[in-house]
Amino acid sequence: MRPLQAEIRLDALRDNYRLARQLAGGRTLAVVKANAYGHGVVRCARALDGEADGFAVACIEEALELRAAGIVAPILLLEGVFEPDEYSLCAELGLWCVVQSDIQLAMLETSPVASLPSVWLKMDSGMHRAGFAPDDYAAAWQRLAGSGKALEIVKMSHFARADEPDQVMTQAQIETFDAACRALPGAASLANSAGLMVHPSARREWSRAGIMLYGVNPLPQGMGPALKPVMRLTSRIFAVREIAAGEPLGYGHNFVATRRTRVGLVACGYADGYPRLASTGSPVAIDGVRSRVIGRVSMDMLTVDLTDLPAAGLGSEVELWGGAINVNEVAACAGTIAYELLCNVKRARFV
Structure with missing residues (x-):
């Protein structure tokens, strides 16, 4: 047999998650998209099942794999849905879903589903990749709340340069997010791995730990806590x-x-x-x-x-x-x- 092998150290994965959650000071999703960053999504999710507050994947097919493997914890679709009928599947499987565009919001408003357990409404606070513009965010939140399609709304955004600690962009995004959400109730989620490590003001009710779970430091050499390679x-x-x-x-x-x-x-x-x-x-x-x-x-x-x-x-x-x-x-x-x-x-x- 060819001698190339990847040893996956699940104890290290659990230790890294515990560190992420400790830094967050609150609930933390374990991001296991892209086959758990190449580490094997089922084995990683099972290793964290019962400990992680929930999981995050890119799309519904990744969530289906986890549900088929017996994972019953919350699972968030970071890209949201691509077709209207996927909302029905989300409701059936109890999936949480990101809504990041007017198209996705309109599909949910007209969906036959009674409601989803949790919808994460995404703001474009400066990355300019996905999400509602800050000036449009409150109106989108009101539409979603008025639709009755979400039992819970979590406000969220994503950082463009959190892994560059000297950049002012991350703080600018935080301030933009806070200003647009000031009158909106409910939990929020901002921090990714780098945000957890070096941006305390980004830590909110929910965090999303990705690359740090696998023992990789996204920050410049010598910065951040010690992680264990998985x-x-x-x-x-x-x-x-x-x-x-x-x-x-x-x-x-x-x-x-x-x-x-x-x-x-x-x-x-x-x-x-x-x-x-x-x-x-x-x-x-x-x-x-x-x-x-x-x-x-x-x-x-x-x-x-x-x-x-x-x-x-x-x-x-x-x-x-x-x-x-x-x-x-x-x-x-x-x-x-x-x-x-x-x-x-x-x-x-x-x-």
Whole structure:
């Protein structure tokens, strides 16, 4: 069997959720969209079931998977519905739903459902991606309240730059939200993971913890609380060779040895979710000792530098991230973010 595996540490997931809830000082949704950021949505939801105040997913098909797996806790659809008849399914399954546009609100107003248990009305407080404009928000809230279609209305918005603590944008969004909601009763939800960590004024009755649950810090290095990585992605070396100084390696010959170089061939590539752009220089740990990727990452293989690791060889464990190697380091080498790397892991054996 191919030795690539993703170890999912559920104890770490639970510890990270407890930390998020402690920071929030109130109820906290565990965001498990995109297959729990690549970690396996059913196993993660079951690990948090009975502890999490609820879950958040992107769309109704993700919620259906959780309900089929026996999850009875509240589930919020962050994107809302796409078709009018989905509201009936939401009512049948007891799902909570975001309403972020006049179209979604109109569909709910004319829906045959008596009511939904909780509707989260989204404001565009400055991200300009989704939600009602601040000047239109109170009117939308009154429409929703007057429709009788929501047993509860939660006011919400989403931050554009909460992971940049020095930016004033987050505080501006908070002030915009508060000004537009001043006369509107009920609970609110603003803070995502970064908001929980560094923006105390964003903590309201509900928070939404996403990437921090999986042990990834969205803030600049050295900021924020300690988190426990949930996924540890590893493989093994299955071939070793040496190349002389001046010899190229791999596709495109973008690595040329400057000395006699001992090369390990690892069973992992971009088809498995490892980023192709994280080529020469991306960190790995070989039997616990840091080394680097050399050459271009291939579809199902990559090559690592063993020159200074004489004890490493056939069968040596190669950690791609999750222990000695921080996934944020790998993401930086690939010019992307850790979210993308975790979501892309699909062909590893999950343990």
